[in-house]
Amino acid sequence: MFERIHQMIVKEFAQVFRDKRMVLMIIASPMIQLLMFGYVVTTDVTNVPTALYDLDKSQSSRELARSLEASGYFEIVNTPESPEGIRYLLDRGEVSCAVQINRGFEKEMLKGLPSPIQIIADGTDSNTAMITVSYAARIAARFGLDASKVALVNRERLPGVDARTRIWYNPDLKSRNYNLPGVIASIVMIVGLMLTSMAVVRERETGTIEQLMVTPIKPFELILGKTIPFAAIGYFDMMLVTVTGVFWFDVPIKGFLPLLFLCTGIYLLSVLGIGLFISTISRTQQQAMMAAMFFYMPALLLSGFVFPIDNMPPVFQYLTYINPLRYFLVIIRGIFLKGIGFSLLWPQVAALLILGITIITLSTARFRKRLE
Amino acid sequence: MIENDIAVQVRDLRRTFGSFVAVDNISLRVEKGEIFGFLGPNGAGKSTTIRMLCGLLKPTSGGGSVAGFDILSESESIKQSIGYMSQRFSLYDDLTIEENINFFSGIYNVPRQKRAERKDFILSISGLHERKEELTKNLPTGFKQRLALGCAVLHDPSILFLDEPTSGVDPMSRRNFWKLIYDMAGRGTTVFVTTHYMDEADYCGRLALIYRGKIVAEGTPADLRLRFMKQDVLEIPVDRPVEALESLEKEGLESAIFGSALHVVVDDAATEIPRIERILSAANIRAGKIEKILPSLEDVFVALIESS
Ligand SMILES: Nc1ncnc2c1ncn2[C@@H]1O[C@H](COP(=O)(O)OP(=O)(O)O)[C@@H](O)[C@H]1O
Ligand SMILES: [Mg+2]
Numbered sequence: 151m152f153e154r155i156h157q158m159i160v161k162e163f164a165q166v167f168r169d170k171r172m173v174l175m176i177i178a179s180p181m182i183q184l185l186m187f188g189y190v191v192t193t194d195v196t197n198v199p200t201a202l203y204d205l206d207k208s209q210s211s212r213e214l215a216r217s218l219e220a221s222g223y224f225e226i227v228n229t230p231e232s233p234e235g236i237r238y239l240l241d242r243g244e245v246s247c248a249v250q251i252n253r254g255f256e257k258e259m260l261k262g263l264p265s266p267i268q269i270i271a272d273g274t275d276s277n278t279a280m281i282t283v284s285y286a287a288r289i290a291a292r293f294g295l296d297a298s299k300v301a302l303v304n305r306e307r308l309p310g311v312d313a314r315t316r317i318w319y320n321p322d323l324k325s326r327n328y329n330l331p332g333v334i335a336s337i338v339m340i341v342g343l344m345l346t347s348m349a350v351v352r353e354r355e356t357g358t359i360e361q362l363m364v365t366p367i368k369p370f371e372l373i374l375g376k377t378i379p380f381a382a383i384g385y386f387d388m389m390l391v392t393v394t395g396v397f398w399f400d401v402p403i404k405g406f407l408p409l410l411f412l413c414t415g416i417y418l419l420s421v422l423g424i425g426l427f428i429s430t431i432s433r434t435q436q437q438a439m440m441a442a443m444f445f446y447m448p449a450l451l452l453s454g455f456v457f458p459i460d461n462m463p464p465v466f467q468y469l470t471y472i473n474p475l476r477y478f479l480v481i482i483r484g485i486f487l488k489g490i491g492f493s494l495l496w497p498q499v500a501a502l503l504i505l506g507i508t509i510i511t512l513s514t515a516r517f518r519k520r521l522e
Numbered sequence: 523m524i525e526n527d528i529a530v531q532v533r534d535l536r537r538t539f540g541s542f543v544a545v546d547n548i549s550l551r552v553e554k555g556e557i558f559g560f561l562g563p564n565g566a567g568k569s570t571t572i573r574m575l576c577g578l579l580k581p582t583s584g585g586g587s588v589a590g591f592d593i594l595s596e597s598e599s600i601k602q603s604i605g606y607m608s609q610r611f612s613l614y615d616d617l618t619i620e621e622n623i624n625f626f627s628g629i630y631n632v633p634r635q636k637r638a639e640r641k642d643f644i645l646s647i648s649g650l651h652e653r654k655e656e657l658t659k660n661l662p663t664g665f666k667q668r669l670a671l672g673c674a675v676l677h678d679p680s681i682l683f684l685d686e687p688t689s690g691v692d693p694m695s696r697r698n699f700w701k702l703i704y705d706m707a708g709r710g711t712t713v714f715v716t717t718h719y720m721d722e723a724d725y726c727g728r729l730a731l732i733y734r735g736k737i738v739a740e741g742t743p744a745d746l747r748l749r750f751m752k753q754d755v756l757e758i759p760v761d762r763p764v765e766a767l768e769s770l771e772k773e774g775l776e777s778a779i780f781g782s783a784l785h786v787v788v789d790d791a792a793t794e795i796p797r798i799e800r801i802l803s804a805a806n807i808r809a810g811k812i813e814k815i816l817p818s819l820e821d822v823f824v825a826l827i828e829s830s
């Protein structure tokens with residue numbers, strides 16, 4: 151048994167490394183995806199053209215305006231004199247954010263009451279708007295705290311409170327820090343899916359499966375022989391993108407690395423299982439490739455990577471339960487951003503383990519040593 | 523229990539694909555040590571039969587045994603005792619010759635101490651000692667087929683199934699390959715070989731002719747010739763064989779093209795020769811001297827196929 155699995159592994163590695171497209175898929179494609187996400191898909195917001203509508207015209211309001219600008223996130227490009235002025239500027243797209251400082255700002259603040267300011271953002275790009283508002287609120291809150299010690303007492307009621315909770319684990323609001331764990335998880339998924347979904351069907355297309363089927367090899371030996379090499383490659387890719395992320399993009403890891411590696415293995419089990427399952431039910435490599443993409447796209451959408459699961463319609467929320475990415479995302483974000491350990495993550499680990507074992511068993515059962 | 527000297531035995535074996543009957547209730551018996559030929563034109567059902575025997579395809583109905591194991595319930599035991607070379611080259615093109623040999627040695631669990639000797643044996647029968655580090659895909663077809671044969675006998679199987687091992691190979695390589703088959707048989711291996719080259723029939727100890735899923739004749743080459751001697755075969759050199767064939771067949775004469783001549787099967791040469799001459803001259807075809815010849819096995823098969 152071990153001899154046969156061993157021979158399968160040796161053979162798979164020889165084939166993978168001899169195929170330039172495979173090597174490209176293993177090394178170049180994860181790197182390109184990582185760099186793309188790291189540089190292009192950053193949701194950080196800087197130099198937002200901002201309108202300032204200052205009704206208080208006090209020392210404090212001017213200081214607030216200055217600290218908005220000093221943060222680097224806002225650039226005050228206009229100071230309208232009426233609410234209509236704000237609307238006009240927003241409509242024309244000349245500004246995408248407006249800050250209105252109401253009358254009595256300084257007076258209230260000195261009394262230690264929540265300072266009434268209003269932040270209006272162009273909601274057409276809701277993501278940016280949300281981030282803009284939270285930046286502004288944060289700066290306003292910090293400003294309030296600096297300006298008056300009394301304000302500390304009331305900090306729960308300051309306008310920045312909401313933003314503070316949202317950005318608790320990522321205080322600089324660096325979207326990259328937040329996104330990178332998810333990017334790693336999805337890269338491991340797509341590479342794993344692509345490689346394994348080809349694994350069996352390629353042999354079917356070239357006809358080598360026929361020769362393999364007349365040997366005494368058992369289905370589980372074949373499936374394991376196909377899983378183990380790709381698990382090793384999955385690990386390699388995981389390390390490649392993690393190390394690049396950490397050293398190139400300065401993304402911190404708060405948690406315990408060995409735990410991350412253990413969990414990656416369990417995650418790979420289910421990803422490769424799905425890939426193999428696709429491979430055993432496909433007739434051509436092209437079909438397998440399509441099926442892999444067809445799985446990957448919804449898996450990405452229904453993972454909580456981009457859209458929060460809580461906001462999905464119930465049907466889709468149920469679907470997320472069979473998505474390994476959903477669980478691994480919680481694990482990898484937990485370890486990267488929060489530094490939490492196994493005591494909190496075990497439900498996700500258990501779910502992944504069940505999912506992985508089920509799908510590998512299913513692929514083994516699906517794989518018949520007969521032709522159709 | 524199956525008798526000890528039977529290698530392959532099947533009864534009423536049938537396989538359909540949808541409504542199409544690829545193999546139609548065939549029965550066969552191959553004795554140990556035989557070279558059994560399974561002949562038939564393309565699409566006759568040879569590969570389908572051989573795949574059922576090797577446990578690769580489930581028969582629609584019927585059953586049998588290979589190497590003493592039931593083909594329906596013991597296909598995994600069959601796999602340990604047989605070697606199979608599929609019609610399509612199916613070693614790994616992207617592995618080297620040596621890697622292919624190592625791989626199959628391992629998969630077949632050839633004992634470690636025997637592996638070097640088996641590898642050496644295969645490299646020498648395929649003549650690939652110097653090229654063992656080359657990628658398999660770069661080999662010419664003749665070499666590939668001998669390597670495939672080698673990998674199929676790595677584990678010293680008692681029965682060897684070869685599906686059109688010589689197709690697409692030049693005549694010289696074909697002869698060499700048959701020499702190898704004889705070597706295997708000489709060591710006691712039963713060989714079950716299919717081919718659509720009728721001229722290879724004489725290499726076989728016994729053969730069956732399959733046509734449209736049915737076995738239309740079975741016996742030793744000598745048997746089949748003898749049975750066929752009842753009719754006469756005429757050879758007619760003609761200038762336009764295709765037209766000549768058409769006009770003769772229109773008159774109900776079984777004919778086949780052999781190069782620039784026609785072979786026509788008739789009951790009685792004396793009465794038919796003048797008739798054939800009349801038909802050909804009516805069609806404006808120039809014909810040479812019509813002669814009665816000893817039928818080849820090819821003639822036998824052409825006639826059998828036409829009458830079935
Ligand atoms: N998997 C299949 N599905 C449908 N038809 C098939 C299949 N395999 C073979 N056939 C058909 O069965 C017939 C016999 O095929 P095969 O056994 O390969 O013939 P041979 O090997 O004698 O050339 C052919 O007409 C072929 O098209
Ligand atoms: Mg065939």
